[in-house]
């Protein structure tokens with residue numbers, strides 16, 4: 375009998391009054407109801423496990439009645455459903471990020487995206503107000519708490535980009551060849567013909583007559599014909615459209631002129647502090663050119679944030695490509711921001727650049743997100759183009775950790791459908807890769823320098839090889855901060871990786887990693903009890919069949935004083 379969380383609570387209040395000690399199945403011996411939810415102590419583990427009153431699980435109260443009780447495994451509702459329906463082999467490996475915007479910001483919209491497989495919600499701080507962002511974050515946290523989802527939150531900084539704030543029209547303006555326009559930073563009322571306002575006072579600093587002004591990476595081009603104070607008169611040399619918030623870049627002798635703007639602006643710092651106070655899981659930094667701002671931000675977060683917030687560097691400039699390795703090394707993950715990247719890098723080079731960034735991230739063991747225009751036509755239309763499907767397939771074939779929707783979810787009418795396209799294409803291509811078993815052929819250079827790190831790494835490499843060779847159904851990793859889960863993911867194993875951790879920050883960060891299903895549980899020093907507890911719980915939820923084979927590794931240490939890994943690989947058949 376399935377029951378709601380409220381009725382579980384009422385039922386417990388009733389029966390607990392009569393039977394202070396209850397005999398339950400799967401090792402649960404006692405259940406008590408408190409203000410924060412239901413808690414139970416397990417006979418086998420003798421450790422107290424808190425269970426949220428609102429998630430769903432099963433245990434039968436012996437001798438009372440058949441009853442579904444909420445044993446919160448800390449596994450999200452979507453993964454749980456999938457596991458029940460399709461088993462281990464049906465788990466999607468590629469993670470999905472959705473940009474939240476006006477088209478998907480109601481509680482109902484967000485729930486639909488969460489059910490559709492959104493692992494991370496991205497908020498672009500370029501748009502909308504702090505209140506709007508706060509409201510969205512609150513809704514996501516509420517859904518996680520009340521409906522058992524596990525959606526991480528990412529904020530994406532605006533960065534110091536120069537763009538159009540007003541061009542006097544609600545949608546686009548057409549610039550005809552030879553027409554002359556004024557670009558200014560001055561505010562004006564209403565609209566002025568042939569006048570475009572830029573967002574940044576110093577936008578024309580250092581710009582000279584003869585320089586080229588490129589709109590949105592080539593949507594239209596102008597030549598600077600006159601300086602009038604800080605304003606620029608420009609003649610259209612390549613006609614095209616001027617969209618709201620179109621990006622402006624200046625070029626001289628085939629090179630981009632940089633206005634020396636900081637990567638993290640004053641506004642960005644304020645947005646980051648907002649993110650800290652709202653409890654976000656990731657900060658994605660726009661227009662990173664070298665490792666410095668990433669190091670600076672990580673320092674800032676380590677002193678200001680009480681939780682561990684992961685820092686992602688967005689690769690979207692030519693300069694960043696020259697410093698790729700140091701940026702990847704310094705950050706906790708990378709976003710291939712193909713939109714702005716295509717402004718500075720010739721479009722035909724973008725696929726190769728994407729592949730190279732993905733390769734480096736894999737080598738250095740950092741998660742990578744492929745972003746922008748994956749299903750761009752779906753902003754307007756309910757079906758993707760064949761070319762878009764091929765692009766998405768390619769990202770999956772490269773085994774990127776995650777793919778991201780931008781306008782498709784933020785402002786499009788078919789966000790949910792776009793998400794389902796990503797899901798289906800991932801499943802299809804992952805199956806193909808699984809059959810090809812490509813990962814065996816990949817050479818993984820050594821990462822660790824210290825002996826314990828190298829041991830963990832070798833254990834994970836061997837564990838994955840073994841899991842693939844033996845046709846293991848699932849990998850279970852018990853991990854403190856997610857390290858070993860991530861080292862396993864780096865090897866892109868065939869079976870899914872169930873990462874059991876008692877650190878919620880690690881859980882939310884693992885949401886971005888290929889093939890990892892993060893699960894929050896209380897872990898003890900006793901590995902045997904951790905293993906039996908988690909397998910019992912997964913079995914009790916009907917998510918694992920008898921006879922399933924599981925490969926087990928762990929980076930937990932009995933004392934946590936040393937970082938030596940739990941140096942063994944176990945293979946267990948579940949009976």
Ligand SMILES: Nc1ncnc2c1ncn2[C@@H]1O[C@H](COP(=O)(O)OP(=O)(O)OP(=O)(O)O)[C@@H](O)[C@H]1O
Nearest residue numbers: 473474475476498500501502713714780781784785
């Ligand atoms: N919070 C929001 N409020 C209003 N519109 C939004 C919001 N977020 C996104 N959008 C709209 O969706 C479109 C795509 O969003 P996205 O954030 O991916 O833009 P982008 O230009 O790719 O990112 P970036 O500015 O980081 O380069 C934007 O052009 C904007 O119109």
Ligand SMILES: CC(=O)C(=O)O
Nearest residue numbers: 711712713714745746
């Ligand atoms: C996502 C982003 O910032 C870009 O593609 O430019």
Ligand SMILES: [K+]
Nearest residue numbers: 530531532660
């Ligand atoms: K941004």
Ligand SMILES: [Mg+2]
Nearest residue numbers: 690711713714
């Ligand atoms: Mg960008």
